[in-house]
Amino acid sequence: MRSIWNGAISFGLVSIPIKLVNATESHSISFRQIHTEDGGRIKYRKFCDLEDREVSTAEIGKGYEDADGTIVPIxxxxxxxxxxxxxxxxxxxxxxxxxxxxxxxxxxxxxxxAGGAAAAKPYTLLREALKRSNKVAIAKYALRGRERLGMLRVVDDAIAMHALLWPDEVRAPEGVAPETDVTVNDKELDLADALMNTLGEVDLTDLHDEYREALEEVLAAKATGDTPRSLPDHARSGKVLDLMAALEKSVRDAKETRTEEAEVKPLRSPKKSARTPKTPDPKKSTSTKRTTTKKTQTPRKSTSTKTTSEKATTKSTATTKKATRKRTTPQKRTA
Structure with a gap:
């Protein structure tokens, strides 16, 4: 990774040469401004308002505008x-x-x-000291024309620094919270807790930018002359008519989603039995199969598991067999 700033960490009388490297990157899709009639690129040219001519980058410097409009070159x-x-x-x-x-x-x-082999020892010392103390270091540094506040912490085996806003740069949340007095009852809180527990936790590495993926799909379709497929509308109304009903439905939906996710997970293949499986009797109905399976699982309750229709069928079959035996039984000859 390319460094954007070279300097040193001042840790008391210890100086640690370091290089500053960006820890994040943006994956957002950028657009160009174009002329809608012919697709031509829109470009901005830099003009000097005193000479009314275009100037090059080499001619451009910095200046501070005073309260009276005077420009102070820097x-x-x-x-x-x-x-x-x-x-x-x-x-x-x-x-x-x-x-x-x-x-x-x-x-x-x-x-x-760490900026070189000589920085390895003091760099490691600071890293291990931060680990053992369970604290973060607050530091001041200058970057891009201003002094800034930073927080140093350990990430794996590296030291990371978060730029911090100065306390007076953080606005107070005045006028943000609802001004109307609202009372939340215990049942509503219980439903909110149930929803939170149902949603559970998530591995942040599983989350991804669906907006960017959808936009890439649209761009790919338009680049090949195809019509982008219509995407489902996920817009939701911000108006809540019944808070309790919304909470209850949210809990149900979350449980159904969790159940569906659990069902699609691959299951382990059952161990193959050494016995040769019996060939099923085609004359047996589906209901008979269910009964047979149930009998195998709970043999003591097999008699009680028959349904009313099965009992009636069995009785009818027995009556038919009895009548058949009467017809086929030969009569005794008289001497």
């Missing part, structure tokens, strides 16, 4: 010479429990790679 040398100890150093300032970090503060994630 060069890369100005930014590189800022009087900050964190300009090329990730300076650890504290070690705190991980639950002290509000997830709202978490931003981009990076891996910190």
């Amino acid at each position: 060069t890369d040398d100005d930014l590189a010479s800022l009087p900050l100890p964190t300009a090329k150093t990730i300076e650890i300032v504290a070690f705190v429990p991980a639950d002290r970090i509000d997830p709202l503060q978490m931003d981009a994630a990076y891996y910190l790679a």
Whole structure:
């Protein structure tokens, strides 16, 4: 992986040369702006508003607009010479429990790679110290023209750093919660708990971006001139008419889904018996097969498992046989 920043971790008087590497990547599909009439690409050209001409990238620099509209030019040398100890150093300032970090503060994630063989020993020392303490390191560093806050933690055998927003950059949730007083009863909470338990847990590696897959399918169809297949509408109404009914139906649906998923799982093949299987009698009906199977499983209750129709059939067959015997029995001769 290509490093995006080279520097060092400052751990007290210990300095650990490191390379900053992106820990995440985006798989989103990007689009181009086109002219809808002919499909031509839309391009943006950069013009100087004073000279009214297009300028090249080499002619473009940075500038800060003051309150009165005055532009103050800022060069890369100005930014590189800022009087900050964190300009090329990730300076650890504290070690705190991980639950002290509000997830709202978490931003981009990076891996910190050891910068050469000399960094292996202090890198490993910091990693093992973090593991044993069950804490994360809070650090300050400068990247892309500003000083930032970071959190260092151990991921497998590597040290990862999460960029953190400064506390004053996180908005308070004012006006977000419902303003109306609402009472939730125990039965509703029990149903919500039942739904949570039915849905259970999930392995995050099993989840995937269905929107991206559907979009790729549409793009592939349009590229070959085919008509994209219509996708099912998963839109749901946000209006809840009956909360209890919705919860009960959700629990039922979740149980059915779990049952279907369990049924489609492959089962182990049964062990083959050494005995030769008996050839089934074609004269026997399906109901007789069920009865035979049931008799084999529970031989003591085989008599009681006959249905009313089977009893009637047996009785009728016995009567017929009796009548047949009467007709076929030869009469005794008289002397």
